Amino acid sequence: MSPTLQQLLLLLLLLTLLASTALSHLPSSSVTTTTSLSIYDWQSARATYYAASDPRDAVGGACGYGDLVKAGYGMATVGLSEPLFERGQICGACFVLRCVDDMRWCIPGTSIIVTATNFCAPNYGFTADGGGHCNPPNKHLVLPIEAFEKIAIWKAGNMPVQYRRIKCRKEGGIRFTIDGSNIFISVLITNVAGVGDIVSVKIKGSRTGWLPMGRNWGQNWHVSADLKNQPLSFEVTSSDGLTVTSYNVAPKAWNFGQTFEGKQFP
Template identity: 75%
Template structure:
């Protein structure tokens, strides 16, 4: 066909059909596109080791170094973990979530399995042993201590001190963030639990109806304290987590709140 000739009607129709086919294919691809996961989920896997403690161990009822109290009543169940010094970060990591899987032990690992656990406790070092000779939680070891119920989801109990891989992931929790208020007079202590998203809270502010926003200080774990008398005022809270996300829950506690009560606020997505 010469440059001066025009396309015939059948040729135009063929081009239109081809164009429609290409558009439909692009639409189909877009419909099945999954957005990239969070920055936690895209982080790589890192080597560590894990042991377990027996069912009925007292640490389930006392809650350990993060201050959550009875882990069953607090909603964490057996999906919990104690961390060695290197991982614990002096308690700031409390509430963070990890995914663990068993590796390198073909006899004792359960293939294709992993568990998701929340950091609720601290595994203290034992400097009577070397880090590679019994001091499992001594620096610089990265060590996880699991309830046996969680351990047996990824490995046989006889694996003992086993090699694992771990990665930090976003927490998913049922219900809102919980604020357990304690103290007396002009002293207030608030235990913060059931936090989704990053999970580990790095800053807290509280506001009464007669005050501005007052920064709280970390006491230990996820217990936050303030010297102020906020009785007879509805309380609002602002939380910031380790990924920089901030969430404000207004009027979490009503005007007639009392020490010893627990209230529920909004939740991170």
């Protein structure tokens, strides 16, 4: 006996429901989604350089690292314009730069790895496309001439480049330089591997719990607490969500001005 039209319609409805149920239980990896731009993608910017005519040019900076050579960064550093600097959050991040588009001045096949240590302030006396290189919305990088000449001839001036965020490779552990006075503790955090930039810090004495520290400026963090005559531990969290805890990094007899080394990010 041939099936009736009603039976065929019921069979078709049943098959449709079964197919819908099966698709709803597919693993999430089978679904294509749109994600934001990866920090590891190449992006376009422009770069200039400064000549260190005075040794003091290598000291200071908006990230608070002080003497860049003593802090371990040397001349492989970069100052970033406002759209890239993120109000100091980016301090310590590492980038690879390459010269592009202008083959008159680029050194072919070269690139350089630099660490964000400074801020390139805008100059509103000029327009963004008329001399105000670091004015918003420009993505601009300023390098020491020693770094710039690794990828381009110095006569190039304001060069088109590409940059890409990469993980930092550092020797040894995270360094904690303790400053302040009495019950005000300021800690400069340097030599951070992994993504390089820090989003939160906690400090702990032997007689206290974990105390959140506030960002003072750059990678200087502070807390008001009496932590003298206590060994100090630190909990550091980077922008990718990883946390490293270094217990009893500073001994009981620590003093202001000293630097101590803790654990390191992978």
